[in-house]
Amino acid sequence: xxxxxxxxxxxxxxxxxxxxxxxxxxxxxxxxxxxxxxxxxxxxxxxxxxxxxxxxxxxxxxxxxxxxxxxxxxxxxxxxxxxxxxxxxxxxxxxxxxxxxxxxxxxxxxxxxxxxxxxxxxxxxxxxxxxxxxxxxxxxxxxxxxxxxxxxxxxxxxxxxx
Numbered sequence: 001x002x003x004x005x006x007x008x009x010x011x012x013x014x015x016x017x018x019x020x021x022x023x024x025x026x027x028x029x030x031x032x033x034x035x036x037x038x039x040x041x042x043x044x045x046x047x048x049x050x051x052x053x054x055x056x057x058x059x060x061x062x063x064x065x066x067x068x069x070x071x072x073x074x075x076x077x078x079x080x081x082x083x084x085x086x087x088x089x090x091x092x093x094x095x096x097x098x099x100x101x102x103x104x105x106x107x108x109x110x111x112x113x114x115x116x117x118x119x120x121x122x123x124x125x126x127x128x129x130x131x132x133x134x135x136x137x138x139x140x141x142x143x144x145x146x147x148x149x150x151x152x153x154x155x156x157x158x159x160x161x162x
């Protein structure tokens with residue numbers, strides 16, 4: 001291993017610690033947001049997946065969130081009761097249902113994240129475009145690594161808990 005690789009490797013534990021702390025802080029933020037809108041944390045996660053990725057079937061959403069379909073039913077019931085989502089039947093196949101985020105609620109949801117958005121904008125203002133490109137690339141790659149790790153763990157889960 002070259003000296004540069006060794007020097008860079010020494011930063012990896014510090015970066016992992018910072019990512020864990022970021023995950024904790026974002027989890028706490030999401031918990032506060034969920035409590036403001038009388039939802040569970042996982043409900044907020046599912047609503048955010050729908051607002052980001054667009055309408056999808058309950059099965060696709062359960063798969064995307066790494067949840068059992070029966071668990072997703074309860075989540076969707078809460079989101080629908082709260083006016084956060086609508087279930088719309090496909091006109092060609094009445095059995096098929098797509099979950100849509102309620103447009104009027106999306107702005108309300110993102111308003112709750114405005115403080116964090118403003119803080120990130122302020123942080124970004126202190127960096128060059130090249131630095132921001134590097135950070136964005138790192139975050140995309142770290143996100144993908146997390147997705148792959150989560151899928152690996154899900155594949156190892158005993159079927160009784162799947």
